[in-house]
Amino acid sequence: MSHEPILELTGVTAGYGPFRALFDVSLSVPEGGAVALLGANGAGKTTVARVASGLVKPLEGSVDIAGREVTGKPTYHFARSGIVHAPEGRSVFSTFTVEENLALPFGRTFSRKGVPAALERAYEIFPQLGNRRKQIAGTLSGGEQRMLCLARALVESPKLLIADELSLGLAPIIVDQVYDLLEKIREAGTAVLVVEQHVGHALDLCDHVILLTHGEISWEGPSDEARHVVASTIFGSPGTE
Numbered sequence: 001m002s003h004e005p006i007l008e009l010t011g012v013t014a015g016y017g018p019f020r021a022l023f024d025v026s027l028s029v030p031e032g033g034a035v036a037l038l039g040a041n042g043a044g045k046t047t048v049a050r051v052a053s054g055l056v057k058p059l060e061g062s063v064d065i066a067g068r069e070v071t072g073k074p075t076y077h078f079a080r081s082g083i084v085h086a087p088e089g090r091s092v093f094s095t096f097t098v099e100e101n102l103a104l105p106f107g108r109t110f111s112r113k114g115v116p117a118a119l120e121r122a123y124e125i126f127p128q129l130g131n132r133r134k135q136i137a138g139t140l141s142g143g144e145q146r147m148l149c150l151a152r153a154l155v156e157s158p159k160l161l162i163a164d165e166l167s168l169g170l171a172p173i174i175v176d177q178v179y180d181l182l183e184k185i186r187e188a189g190t191a192v193l194v195v196e197q198h199v200g201h202a203l204d205l206c207d208h209v210i211l212l213t214h215g216e217i218s219w220e221g222p223s224d225e226a227r228h229v230v231a232s233t234i235f236g237s238p239g240t241e
């Protein structure tokens with residue numbers, strides 16, 4: 001087992017067209033570690049997630065996965081290196097069924113023979129999806145579409161799971177279930193980079209916190225020290241939820 005971080009960003013500046021969203025961002029996620037990325041709306045959290053999964057190419061700086069530089073490589077290269085990104089919002093193929101939405105990525109990850117077992121595992125995690133396996137994904141409720149994205153990421157047990165606003169639009173009881181699953185995934189050795197508005201959940205799960213402010217890292221430290229800093233910075237008041 002190597003001691004290289006699974007993900008390392010060094011001096012990353014990135015943006016969209018002429019707009020800069022990140023300035024000189026350096027961060028690392030250790031192998032099997034759990035890092036929470038927090039910050040106000042528009043701070044650049046999703047952009048960090050996109051840089052880390054190869055969707056946005058840095059203008060300056062570098063990205064390393066498990067000690068290998070991958071800056072500027074195509075997105076599939078990041079996926080093959082074991083990075084799975086559960087993006088913000090609903091990202092399902094809306095004209096495909098629930099089952100097709102899962103079978104496609106599972107086939108790539110586990111080969112065709114592994115698909116039935118992976119599907120069973122997904123339906124075990126979210127029975128609601130199992131009941132709707134033949135339904136067209138575009139007609140699922142918002143929360144169900146979110147579950148579909150998550151089922152994929154959770155079953156693939158990558159080296160690093162990047163979860164952006166995991167709990168958005170999910171009922172509190174489902175959010176609790178999702179975080180229980182994330183604990184299990186961590187125990188199984190997957191590192192996680194979590195972007196989350198439910199700060200309490202993120203702090204419970206993660207051991208390290210990075211706070212982004214206007215595209216720059218404004219604070220970084222262990223989760224137990226983060227509670228007050230984060231609460232006052234993001235919400236302007238103490239308390240985490």
Ligand SMILES: Nc1ncnc2c1ncn2[C@@H]1O[C@H](COP(=O)(O)OP(=O)(O)OP(=O)(O)O)[C@@H](O)[C@H]1O
Nearest residue numbers: 016019020021039040041042043044045046047048
């Ligand atoms: N595709 C895009 N084109 C142009 N600007 C963008 C694009 N995506 C994001 N931005 C801008 O980049 C900045 C950072 O956005 P980002 O989505 O990374 O923030 P965030 O921290 O994830 O916010 P939120 O908590 O609202 O999800 C914002 O000012 C946003 O308007």
Ligand SMILES: [Mg+2]
Nearest residue numbers: 045046047088
């Ligand atoms: Mg975002």
